[in-house]
Amino acid sequence: xxxxxxxxxxxxxxxxxxxLVFYLVLLALWQIFFEMRFFPEYILPSPGMVFRRLRELGGxxxxxxxxxxxxxxxxxxxxxxxxIGLGVGVAMGMLPVANQYLRSVFLGMQxxxxxxxxxxxxxxxxxxxxxxxxxxxMSSMAAVAIATADGIANIPPLYLRAAKTLGTPRWAxxxxxxxxxxxxxxxTGFKLGWTLGWHGAVSAELIKSSIGLGFLLHMGRELNDxxxxxxxxxxxxxxxxxxxxxxxxxxxxxxxxxxxxxxx
Amino acid sequence: MIKTEDHSPAAAMPLPKxxxxxxxxxxxxxxxxxxxxxxTNLEVKKNxxxxxxxxxxxxxxxxxxxxxxFDHPTSGEVLMDGHPIKGPGFDRLVMFQEAALFPWLKxxxxxxxxxxxxxxxxxxxxxxxxMCFLEMVHLGRFADASIHELSGGMKQRVALARALAPNPxxxxxxxxxxxxxxxxxxGLYLQFQEIIAATKKTVIFVTHNVxxxxxxxxxxxxxxxxxxxxxxxxxxxxxxxxxxxxxxxSVPAAEIGRELHADLPDEEGGRGVAEEF
Numbered sequence: 001x002x003x004x005x006x007x008x009x010x011x012x013x014x015x016x017x018x019x020l021v022f023y024l025v026l027l028a029l030w031q032i033f034f035e036m037r038f039f040p041e042y043i044l045p046s047p048g049m050v051f052r053r054l055r056e057l058g059g060x061x062x063x064x065x066x067x068x069x070x071x072x073x074x075x076x077x078x079x080x081x082x083x084i085g086l087g088v089g090v091a092m093g094m095l096p097v098a099n100q101y102l103r104s105v106f107l108g109m110q111x112x113x114x115x116x117x118x119x120x121x122x123x124x125x126x127x128x129x130x131x132x133x134x135x136x137x138m139s140s141m142a143a144v145a146i147a148t149a150d151g152i153a154n155i156p157p158l159y160l161r162a163a164k165t166l167g168t169p170r171w172a173x174x175x176x177x178x179x180x181x182x183x184x185x186x187x188t189g190f191k192l193g194w195t196l197g198w199h200g201a202v203s204a205e206l207i208k209s210s211i212g213l214g215f216l217l218h219m220g221r222e223l224n225d226x227x228x229x230x231x232x233x234x235x236x237x238x239x240x241x242x243x244x245x246x247x248x249x250x251x252x253x254x255x256x257x258x259x260x261x262x263x264x
Numbered sequence: 265m266i267k268t269e270d271h272s273p274a275a276a277m278p279l280p281k282x283x284x285x286x287x288x289x290x291x292x293x294x295x296x297x298x299x300x301x302x303x304t305n306l307e308v309k310k311n312x313x314x315x316x317x318x319x320x321x322x323x324x325x326x327x328x329x330x331x332x333x334f335d336h337p338t339s340g341e342v343l344m345d346g347h348p349i350k351g352p353g354f355d356r357l358v359m360f361q362e363a364a365l366f367p368w369l370k371x372x373x374x375x376x377x378x379x380x381x382x383x384x385x386x387x388x389x390x391x392x393x394x395m396c397f398l399e400m401v402h403l404g405r406f407a408d409a410s411i412h413e414l415s416g417g418m419k420q421r422v423a424l425a426r427a428l429a430p431n432p433x434x435x436x437x438x439x440x441x442x443x444x445x446x447x448x449x450x451g452l453y454l455q456f457q458e459i460i461a462a463t464k465k466t467v468i469f470v471t472h473n474v475x476x477x478x479x480x481x482x483x484x485x486x487x488x489x490x491x492x493x494x495x496x497x498x499x500x501x502x503x504x505x506x507x508x509x510x511x512x513x514s515v516p517a518a519e520i521g522r523e524l525h526a527d528l529p530d531e532e533g534g535r536g537v538a539e540e541f
Contacts (some may be wrong), residue, residue, distance in 0.1 A: 162364035166378035167354035180368040
């Protein structure tokens with residue numbers, strides 16, 4: 001047992017190491033490409049230039065408040081979206097009629113790119129933050145609702161039978177058994193919803209805000225500053241991955257393992 | 265709810281705990297009506313250990329579901345202490361082939377779960393009761409463990425503790441040991457008999473394992489399939505606790521086996537099933 005574990009840890013470490021090497025090679029190729037001057041500097045700046053520009057933005061006190069602003073909008077927008085999605089998903093999971101109709105609406109909504117919600121939000125909310133919350137909610141709520149409904153539909157019937165034989169009253173089934181039993185799927189929905197909401201938040205900020213990652217990205221374009229554009233894209237990816245992998249991903253894995261859905 | 269005082273002279277003769285009177289069950293399927301259970305009469309006395317044994321598809325699980333209240337008879341009635349059974353409830357707790365423990369709760373919270381719906385117990389009292397039953401299955405030190413950390417045999421013991429904790433009058437067990445490996449299972453039989461003797465439960469135990477039936481039952485009802493019916497009842501009059509592998513258990517086991525095989529269409533089929541047992 002002990003040996004197996006060590007080997008597994010070794011494997012993980014080795015894989016992480018190889019990934020790190022891959023990114024270093026990628027960075028080196030970028031640098032080489034830059035040195036060969038295939039493209040002018042305003043099309044392809046060097047990694048160093050991008051990094052320097054980010055440092056400048058940080059030094060000017062613009063970068064970090066922008067990251068904070070976008071994350072705060074996500075906290076509010078996605079928080080609301082998760083609540084609404086959970087509620088609608090539970091209704092869909094319990095009522096076949098709601099499921100049949102809402103599912104088709106949500107599946108349709110999911111084919112719409114997040115940015116396509118921006119014009120309608122501008123028309124309704126103008127240039128306020130509420131419009132950004134709206135875009136986040138519309139981008140991510142369907143994913144949460146569908147995952148919740150699927151989670152409820154796929155609860156092992158044995159849990160429900162066990163709960164009934166143990167005397168669970170009908171009114172308590174929802175929060176005592178159905179929601180916890182559906183939690184792994186709900187968590188998957190949150191993870192996917194977060195990513196879609198993140199797309200929505202940055203898309204909306206491109207057009208209608210005076211702070212935030214999307215705004216800085218847009219500003220980079222206005223200034224014809226490729227270093228800023230690339231830098232902001234990297235920062236956006238970084239925080240997206242950070243939340244997706246290291247917050248929602250870790251929670252999802254822990255729940256799945258505990259619920260006995262992943263066998264080590 | 266619980267009225268034990270009897271005023272009639274008939275009190276001398278204890279009423280059966282559970283009575284099935286002319287119970288039938290038929291299902292509507294695409295291929296028409298399937299009779300899962302022919303008219304069945306069955307009485308189970310208080311503190312009796314009744315084993316229902318039969319091949320797959322003989323309606324033994326149907327019978328258990330009717331008593332559990334998961335399902336309703338097509339005709340006839342199922343009475344517990346003289347009252348018809350309306351639905352599931354913790355006076356008749358079911359243990360399944362899978363432990364069906366809730367993974368979102370710790371071990372102790374699983375055992376406490378059924379107590380939550382009984383009136384008049386606060387959290388500390390519920391915990392004490394649950395702990396007592398967890399000790400009984402020798403898993404006291406796993407109280408704070410998560411379900412996924414337990415082995416199959418341990419899970420089934422927690423399930424037993426969870427089923428016993430609300431103090432059901434009848435315990436319904438649907439092949440509770442079938443999913444365990446032979447070694448774990450044989451280790452559990454003695455422990456299980458001790459617990460049932462100590463807690464004085466009326467047990468209805470469904471299995472397709474003849475030796476298990478002979479080892480555990482006071483009485484064994486042998487069922488036959490297609491359509492399901494009880495073809496014979498045998499009394500097992502052996503001292504307890506019974507060792508699963510002792511020879512005296514093989515005598516009634518063989519008898520139950522013969523009774524089951526008598527049904528099978530030909531020698532070939534008979535041998536096939538005999539190997540399964």
